[in-house]
Amino acid sequence: MSYLELQNLTKHFTKREGWIGSGTTTVKAVDDVSLRIEKGEILGLVGESGCGKSTLSRLVMQLLTPTSGSVVLEGERLADLPPNEIRKRRRDFQMIFQDPYASLNPRMTVFSTLSEAILTRKTELKSDRKGLEAAVSGLMERVGLDSRYIRKYPHEFSGGQRQRIAIARALGPEPKLILADEPVSALDVSIQSQILNLLRELRDELELTMIFISHDLSVVRYIADRIAVMDEGKIVEIGESDAVFDSPQSETTKLLLSAIPQIR
Amino acid sequence: MALLEVNDLRTYFHTREGVVKAVDGVSFKVEAGETVGIVGESGSGKSVTCYSLLQLIPQPPGRIEGGTAKFGDLDLLSLGESEIRKVRGKRIGLIFQDPMTSLNPYLKISTQLMEPLLIHGKISKKEALERAIAELDAVGIPEPEKRIHSYPHEFSGGMRQRVMIAMALITRPEILIADEPTTALDVTIQRQVLDLIKSRQEELGTAVIFITHDLAVVSEVCDQVNVMYAGRFVERADVKTLFSSPRHAYTRALQRSIPALQSRGGKLYTIPGLPPNLAQGIEGCAFAPRCPEHEGMPEHSAVRPALTELEPGHWVQDCPACLAVKLTA
Structure with missing residues (x-):
């Protein structure tokens, strides 16, 4: 049994057009996508903007309801679960966003951001201030942040450090699946490598399953075990990272590869 | 000149x-x-x-x-x-x-595109609009005479650029x-x-x-x-030289940290540490704290090294350590 399985997942958006919305057009943002992800695997999801990769990630995260098809997590169809069960399951799948400037609350210290995340799982720490503080410090150190900065606000950190806070927050509820949506594209090239190394280490240490979304094939190649290439809502190619990189089959993959700036 | x-x-x-x-x-x-x-x-x-x-x-x-x-x-x-x-x-x-x-x-593309022309030159609005349309055409916007009357939000990111x-x-x-x-x-x-x-x-x-x-x-x-x-140039060269024979440790470290050039599986090379805090005065070589030092290497310059010309057109900050560092894969 695969850890996560998408079965014929489809999401259509309908847009009203014309005089008082008499006409409609349908956008097939995600169109009949099926794939499996094994436990501990990193799947890279690549494509140009507008290809549907963000919609797909929102479907996996249960932030959107699919038009048809289903998301199966550890053998359970998430759509069959009652809402309060899904809320409980939510701890198991967490997201890391592209822009650490926008995804962290500027009015919350690192401590409050991370303790909130930790308390979703470890409710017993609610009345144990010391234990909670230790858990937050531990989390900060795990992602390579100095725990002396526990009372600082996001604006006091650099871009790379902020992304580390965002990663720590995602790890707080001890998830099994992490969905990282362009986690390094807002960062300097020199910082990108640090964050990619960190994500890989965490995967190895915590046996995380990860979906890594990016438009940059060169980044995905490094981190992902397998790569799925999306275009117009469909998966046009999927395979081992090196295979996709070295002998691309689809036109979309070839286009993405040719767009990577080359050192000459 | x-x-x-x-x-x-x-x-x-x-x-x-x-x-x-x-x-x-x-x-x-x-x-x-x-x-x-x-x-x-x-x-x-x-x-x-x-x-x-x-x-x-x-x-x-x-x-x-x-x-x-x-x-x-x-x-x-x-x-x-x-x-x-x-x-x-x-x-x-x-x-x-x-x-x-x-x-x-809040402003149409036409207004924003004509503005520099109207401010900097004596030109009628009609002429300015014509030139603005021609310019949109030149940057590859389809149907420029129609699109020029749109607002920025009607364009995609690439089109806006x-x-x-x-x-x-x-x-x-x-x-x-x-x-x-x-x-x-x-x-x-x-x-x-x-x-x-x-x-x-x-x-x-x-x-x-x-x-x-x-x-x-x-x-x-x-x-x-x-x-x-850290506020100064550490190396300057024509693009070919810079990539084929970079001399300064920082340039070489930057090149090595590009994910695209590294193989899968291994750990990605990263430059240790952070750039210096410029509010605190820097003495000596600014890159010294992050430099991948190894044995038998000369000391970093104690004063801030000056940019010197190694070969015609190839300038490097003259810090003996940064020039001597070996960066092995």
Whole structure:
């Protein structure tokens, strides 16, 4: 049994057009996508903007309801679960966003951001201030942040450090699946490598399953075990990272590869 | 004579935490029609360098402490407000990283595209509109005569950056400053925008100062490259030399940290530590704390090393340690 399985997942958006919305057009943002992800695997999801990769990630995260098809997590169809069960399951799948400037609350210290995340799982720490503080410090150190900065606000950190806070927050509820949506594209090239190394280490240490979304094939190649290439809502190619990189089959993959700036 | 000759530019910010020497003695030349790159990490001072040239530094807290920038018979740094306005947007154009925030969402593209023409030249509105349409066409916007009456939100990110390029080039500037123009874009769109800048540059003969943190982008577009670290240039060479035989430890470390060039599976190379805090004075070689030192290596320079010419056209900060470091894979 695969850890996560998408079965014929489809999401259509309908847009009203014309005089008082008499006409409609349908956008097939995600169109009949099926794939499996094994436990501990990193799947890279690549494509140009507008290809549907963000919609797909929102479907996996249960932030959107699919038009048809289903998301199966550890053998359970998430759509069959009652809402309060899904809320409980939510701890198991967490997201890391592209822009650490926008995804962290500027009015919350690192401590409050991370303790909130930790308390979703470890409710017993609610009345144990010391234990909670230790858990937050531990989390900060795990992602390579100095725990002396526990009372600082996001604006006091650099871009790379902020992304580390965002990663720590995602790890707080001890998830099994992490969905990282362009986690390094807002960062300097020199910082990108640090964050990619960190994500890989965490995967190895915590046996995380990860979906890594990016438009940059060169980044995905490094981190992902397998790569799925999306275009117009469909998966046009999927395979081992090196295979996709070295002998691309689809036109979309070839286009993405040719767009990577080359050192000459 | 060079089109632009910057000499010993120093821009400091006077903050409560002390004097931040964001640009601390930078010199470079731009020849007509060539592309000069400035590469460095966030906070290295590359944007401040360019904004100083157009006096776009908020003063206070910023202040241009010294230096000259010879542009024809003008010194850009000592021009008064009314004179620099005749240069800014007319003879030197600018494009920014984020086309979402640099276009005014309330104004039609037509208004924003015609504005530089109406301000800088004696031209009728009708003529200005015609030229604006022609310019949109030149940057590859389909149906320009229709699209020009749209608002920025009706364009995609890549299209907005095309509009920005049209806006910057419509006055036919001699120099275009491009500040991370593709950083906010997808790789495929980045490719299109880079190609567009290159082709427009060739058609118009504009010189370009290209600011980026991405060495791979530099290698595609630039003729000359300056590598900036902690407010100074650590290395300067033509693009071929810089990539085939980089000399400074920082340049080499930057090159090694590009994910695209590393093989799968292993750990990615990263530069240890963080860039120095510029509010605290730097003594000696600024890169010393992050330098991958090894045994038998000479000491880092105790005074801030000067840029010296190793070979004709290849300049490096003269720190014995940074020049001797071995970076093995």
